[in-house]
Amino acid sequence: MSALVFDKVRVSFGHGARKFTAVHDVSLRVPAGRSVGLVGESGSGKSTLARAAVGLCEPRSGSIALDGTELVNARGRALALRRRVQMVFQDPSSCLDPRMSVGASLVEAIRAAERRDRRPGTVAGRSAQITGLLESVQLPSAKAAEYPGALSGGQRQRVALARALAAEPAFILADEITSALDVSVQGSVMNLLKDLQAERGFGLLFISHNLAAVHYLCDDVAVLRNGRLVEAGATADVLHTPKEDYTRELLAAVPRIGEPLFA
Ligand SMILES: Nc1ncnc2c1ncn2[C@@H]1O[C@H](COP(=O)(O)OP(=O)(O)OP(=O)(O)O)[C@@H](O)[C@H]1O
Ligand SMILES: [Mg+2]
Numbered sequence: 001m002s003a004l005v006f007d008k009v010r011v012s013f014g015h016g017a018r019k020f021t022a023v024h025d026v027s028l029r030v031p032a033g034r035s036v037g038l039v040g041e042s043g044s045g046k047s048t049l050a051r052a053a054v055g056l057c058e059p060r061s062g063s064i065a066l067d068g069t070e071l072v073n074a075r076g077r078a079l080a081l082r083r084r085v086q087m088v089f090q091d092p093s094s095c096l097d098p099r100m101s102v103g104a105s106l107v108e109a110i111r112a113a114e115r116r117d118r119r120p121g122t123v124a125g126r127s128a129q130i131t132g133l134l135e136s137v138q139l140p141s142a143k144a145a146e147y148p149g150a151l152s153g154g155q156r157q158r159v160a161l162a163r164a165l166a167a168e169p170a171f172i173l174a175d176e177i178t179s180a181l182d183v184s185v186q187g188s189v190m191n192l193l194k195d196l197q198a199e200r201g202f203g204l205l206f207i208s209h210n211l212a213a214v215h216y217l218c219d220d221v222a223v224l225r226n227g228r229l230v231e232a233g234a235t236a237d238v239l240h241t242p243k244e245d246y247t248r249e250l251l252a253a254v255p256r257i258g259e260p261l262f263a
Contacts, residue, residue, distance in 0.1 A: 009062035035204035037214035040224035086164035090176035092156040103144030109166035133162040154185035
C-alpha cells in the first residue's frame with residue numbers, strides 16, 4: 001500500500017437553498033505507515049472528510065483513492081480494498097452492539113475480513129485470532145466473554161481498536177478516539193495506537209482537538225477551517241512555526257498550565 005489520497009474532495013449536505021458544503025475541495029495524502037494529524041475547530045469538516053473515505057457519506061466531487069483505486073462508490077474489488085481503511089470513532093459504543101459479547105463482536109469483524117479475502121476460517125482459528133487481537137490491545141483474553149456494558153470507556157475503545165485491527169487495515173482513521181476518555185487513560189490509548197502503528201505499519205489519520213497529542217503522534221499535520229485546508233506540512237513546522245493566522249489562533253486557544261505546550 002502506498003497512500004490514501006484525497007483529491008479535491010467536496011462533500012455537501014442538503015439541496016438548493018439549504019445546501020451546505022462541509023468539505024471544500026480538500027486534497028490530502030496519508031502515506032503508508034505515516035501518521036497525519038487532522039485538526040481544526042468544531043464543525044470544520046474533519047469527521048466528514050474521514051467518513052467519506054469509508055463510504056459513510058458521499059462526496060459530490062473529487063476522488064479518494066487507495067493505491068490508485070477509487071474508493072468513492074466502491075463496488076467489488078474496490079469495496080474489498082476500502083475495507084482496508086478502518087475508522088475508529090470517539091464513542092466506541094457506536095460500533096459495539098451492547099447485546100454482543102466482546103468475542104462475538106470480534107468474530108463478526110474476523111468473518112468480514114475472511115469474506116473480503118475469500119478465505120475460509122475455522123472456529124479454532126478465529127478463537128486464536130480473538131486472543132491475539134485482545135492481546136494486541138492489551139486486554140486479557142477473559143474479556144472475550146464480557147459485554148460492552150461491563151467494560152470501562154478505555155476498555156471499550158480498546159475493543160473498538162481490536163475490531164478495526166481484525167480487518168488488517170492498511171489505514172486507520174481515528175476520529176477523536178481519546179476525547180471521551182478520562183484523562184488518566186487517554187495517554188495509554190495514545191501510546192497503544194503509536195505502538196500498534198509501529199508494529200503493524202498502517203497509515204494513520206489522527207483527528208483530534210488535542211494538539212499535544214497530535215504533536216506526540218503525528219509526522220504531518222493538516223489544518224481545516226470551514227471545510228477548507230488552510231495549512232499542511234511536517235508537524236514540527238506547522239505547530240512550531242505556523243504560517244497561517246488560523247493555525248496560530250488554534251494554538252493560542254489551547255489551555256495550558258505553564259509553558260511550553262510541546263517539549
Ligand atoms: N449528515 C449531515 N447532515 C447535515 N450536515 C452535516 C452532516 N454531517 C455533518 N454536517 C455538518 O458539516 C459540518 C462539518 O461537520 P463535521 O462533523 O465534519 O465537523 P468536525 O470538524 O468533525 O467537528 P467536531 O470537531 O465537532 O467533531 C458541520 O457544520 C456539520 O453540522
Ligand atoms: Mg468530528
